[in-house]
Amino acid sequence: MNSEQVSAAAAGAGRASPLRRPNRRTLPLRFALRELRGGLRGFAVFLACLALGVAAIAGVGAFSRALTDGLAREGTTLLGGDAAFTLVQREASPEEYALIAAGGKVSTIATLRAMARAGTGDALDATLAEVKAVDGAYPMVGALDLVPAQSLAAALAPGDGAYGALADPSLADRLQIKTGDRFQLGEATLVLKGTIEREPDLLSTGIGFGPRLMVSLDALRATQLLQPGSLVRWHYRVKMDRPAELAQFVERVQHGAPEAGFEARTRDAAAPRLENNVRRFTEYLTLVGLTALLVGGVGVANAVKSHLDAKRGVIATFKSLGAPGLTVFGIYLAEVGLIALVGIGIGIAVGSALPFLANAAFGHLLPIPIEPSLQPGAIALALAYGALIALAFALWPLGLAHDVPVSALFREHVEGARRRPRLVYIALTALAVLALAGLAVYASEQRHVAMIYLAAAASVLIVLRLVGAGIMAIARRLPRPRSTALRLALANIHRPAALTPTIVLSLGLGLTLLVTLALIDRSLTRELTSRLPTEAPSFFFLDIQSNETEAFTRFLREKAPQGEVETVPMLRGRILTLGGRPVESLDPPPEFAWVLSSDRGVTYARELPEGSVLAAGEWWPADYAGPPLVSFEREIADAFGLKIGDEVTVNVLGRSITATIANLRDVEWERLAINFVMVFSPNTFAGAPHTSLATLTLPEGGDVARERSLGRAVATEFPAITAVRVKEALTQIGEIVGNLLVAIRGASLVALLSSVLVLAGALAAGQHHRVYDAVILKTLGATRARLIAAYALEYAALGLVTAVVAVGAGAAAAYVVVVYVMKLAFAWSTGAALGAVAVALVLTVGFGLVGTWRALGQKPARILRNL
Known part of the structure; x- marks a missing residue:
């Protein structure tokens, strides 16, 4: 190389100085x-x-959004029109109908519960049916699929002395009839023309306790079920001529008939209760996903610590070559961040695909339309949760590497002293935790629930951490047993770098969740199957006309002389004002929003109803004849800020009635006795048409054969009265609750699986300690059997103690949910407690011994020459 080349190379080297002095900002990456x-x-x-936690959060968010988007897209179909106006117990007057019809084409539908009957005498079959009577304009939107295929007009047309009818297949099964057979509804004879395969507006009219029976309005009038005060809901649906003016049209109807008491809905909120339930269930599942992430955070911390332990030689090399602690921290923070992005990406991909997979597999089976799509909001939320969890749990172990001397890094497996990172890393960890908590609260619609959850999660984490430290402290102070295996197991529990805190934390979180769900399940099951039937009535009887109440009561007492009969008058009313405030201006707590969502059953009574206890104020005299008074349920009154002396306005049968709150009651709703939120003084509804509600309580709960016989007798003698067997209703409720619990259990498996993974990872992270110990002890003469026994005792002790703590924490959490949230009686389950203990022992001993067996199989030469 000549002198010019040397000069050029030197100049080039000078120009390339940034390559010889890398940018400190990009060096860690x-x-x-x-x-x-x-x-x-x-x-x-x-x-x-x-990936599990992020997939849960992203999937729940995407699926929820797919449901709500589907409901919004199909709102007109689900509602059966652009707008719907509903009245209870009465039809719209000609003036009210004209006001509605001014908006466009109108379809009139009536819905009620009634008893459908087939056969006679002992061969009589009777079942509760959800009757839907439609006019010729139905359906204005969507398609009604029938089997066999036919027009709706032909199916419901009268002929040969009977009206046509369509039914859900389950109704035909219950009545043991087929297409072409005749059956009875009230005083009318019907002939089954086919079955309903798909009903476009099913969610709008609601899913009741009985199967669907569809008839014409003429057939309904022929049944003689439309009596004054009958519990019939009249729906007037409008397909607007000018859909863009929907809001103005609804406002005109409500202002044009302020006393009508219309319940108005629009295509934008075709199924508001369903949407609310979707949001609530979404929130719960999001918290389950967050629980999985919190549990997984322990795995993140374990993995980072284990990785840094394995890289201590590399870290020592970095520091011996002059790398500052901040650079070392930056290198491994970047490394952990890149790996976290891979896990988060996998979770987001799986979660985002969930709505598409669900729609492809089950979309045709669901009555709810699904509109799957990529949801940037759900993806961003899952990304934020995953990043904050990774950061919050990785900062502490990463910060430990900042100020550690090179010599300490080389001797860490011997020294094992507990250390804390610099204050800056502690502060950064705290900041990440606060950001995570803030995100959870901000993203929640029920922020008080999110705050309670965060407080509970923090409490459980702290308690489990203290339990782990306590176990180590107790093990350190216990006398040394004579048995070598026991002495070694005890030493392993409290030695430096022991796995005790990690095992207690990861296993305890999963077991606490498992016990909580099991005890909630047990309490609900007991409430629905064990306790209620002995206290609840055997039958509810609806739509008893006031002029036949006395005769029906005599009939029941003749058929069931040992039974207890109770009857009360019942009307339906819609609350207009509470305490002088219009209900539109109120913002009730979510758990009490149902009070204002639709019409409420109301009654009047001379005496305090059974199952009620006077909580404040005084009951009116039996012969009270002054201004209207009302008794309000205390808890609901407190929720709306009502007190004695406040006024309540209710629209009943198109008439607005204002009454003063005279007293407040505590109601035992779980007894299923006849009770109401509002009970009025007897003179309030003098002369108003109404029906009666009756209950029959058979001694010792009765039996199935006796109840069915009595049901057939009622259907024969009083065909217009609807009989509801409480046990059947409870069975259906139990099925609904059971399905919900299955969904909850399935979602919670994500958190439980995270716990298992973290436990397995924690034991795997301690593998090098087990290899080191096993080689030294075997060199000193310990047998394989003795070492296995020592490790088994260690893991069994940790699993047993953790299970006991988890049972206590889970029982406390379940008690709070059942008693204070569900308002039910708490039921203890020994099986759940023993199951948690068994799971703990199987997991800890099983995973532990698998790792131990692998450690015992290691060749000692590689370990011994590095001592």
């Missing part, structure tokens, strides 16, 4: 990428935990 070329060995649990 470059080293992290170099290390990651070797793969993600040791981060399997890290990735799995993050």
Whole structure:
């Protein structure tokens, strides 16, 4: 090389100085990428935990959005029109109908519960049916699919002395009839023309306790079920001529008939209760996903610590070559961040695909339309949760590497002293935790629930951490047993770098959730199957006309002389004002919004109803004849800020009645006795048409054969009266609750699976300690059997103690949910407690011994020559 080349090279080297002096800002990322070329060995649990939790949150958010988008897109079909106006117990007057019809084409539908009957005498079959009577304009939107295929007009047309009818297949099964057979509804004879395969507006009219029976309005009038005060809901649906003026049209109807008491809905909120339930269930499942992430956070911390332990030689090399602690921290923060992004990406991909998979597999079976699509909001939320969890749990172990001397890093497996990172890393960890809590509260619609959840989660984490420290402290102070296996097991529990805190934390979180769900399940099951039937009535009887109440009561007492009969008058009313405030201006707590959502059953009474206890104020005299008074349920009154002396306005049968609150009652709703939110003084509804509601309580709960016989007798003698067997209703409620619990259990498996992964990862992270111990002890003469026995005793003790703590924490959590949220009696389950203990022992001992067996199989030479 000549002198010019040397000069050029020197000049080039001078110009290339940035390459010889790399940018400090990008240096950590470059080293992290170099290390990651070797793969993600040791981060399997890290990735799995993050992916599971993020997938749960992204999937729940995307699926919820798919449901709400589907409801919004199909709002007109689900509602059966652009707008719907509903009245209870009465039809719209000609003036009210004209006001509605001014908006466009109108379809009139009536819905009620009634008893459908087939056969006679002992061969009589009777079942509760959800009757839907439609006019010729139905359906204005959507398609009604029938089997066999036919027009609705032909199916419901009268002929040969009977009206045509369509039914859900289950109704035909219950009545043991087929297409072409005749049956009875009230005083009318019907002939089954076919079955309903798909009903476009099913969610709008609601899913009741009985199967659907569809008839014409003429057939309904022929049944003689439309009596004054009958519990019939009249729906007037409008397909607007000018859909863009929907809001103005609804406002005109409500202002044009302020006393009508219309319940108005529009295509934008075709199924508001369903949407509310979707939102609530989504919130719960999001919290379950967050629980999975919190559990997975422990796995993140374990994985980072284990990775840093494995890289202590590399870290020592970095520091011996002059790398400052901040650079070391930056390298491994970048490395952990890149791996976290992989896990989060996997979770987002799986979660985002969930609505598409569900729609492809089950979309045709669901009555709810699903509109799957990529949801940026759900993806962003899942990304934020995953990143904050990874950061919050990784900062502490990463910060430990900042100020550690090179010599300490080389001797860490011997020294094992507990350390804390610098204050800056502690502050950053606290900031990440606060950001995570703030995100959880901000993203929640019920922020008080989110705050309670966060407080509970923090309490459980702290308690489990203290329990782990307490176990180590107790083990350290216990006398040394004579048995070598016991002495070694005890020493392993409290030695430096022991797995005790990690095992207690990861296993305890999963078991606490398991016990909580099991005890909630047990309490609900007991409430529905064990306790209620002995206290609840055997039958509810609806739509008893006031002029036949006395005769029906005599009939029941003749058929069931040992039974207890109770009858009360019942009307339906819609609350207009509470305490002088219009209901539109109120913002009730979510759990009490149902009070204002539709018409409420109301009654009047001379005496305090059974199952009620006077909580405040005085009951009116039996012969009271002054201004209207009302008794309000205390808890609901408190929720709306009502007190004695406040006024309540209710629209009943198109008439607005204002009454003063005279007293407040505590009601035992779980007894299923006849009771109401509002009970008025007897003179309030003098002369108003109404029906009666009756209950029959058979001694010792009765039996199925006796109840069915009595049901057939009622259907024969009083065909217009609807009989509801409480046991059947409870069975259906139990099925609904059971399905909900199955969904909850399935979602909670994500959190439980995270716990198992974290436990397995924690035990795997301690593998090098087990190998070291096993080699030394075997060299000193310990047998394989003795070592296995010592490790089994260690894991069994940790699993047993953790299970006991988890049972206590889970029972406390379940008690709060059942008693204070569900307002039910708490039921203890020994099986759930023993199951948690068994799961704990199987997991800890099983995973522990698998790792131990692998440790005992290691060749000692490789370990001994490094001592």
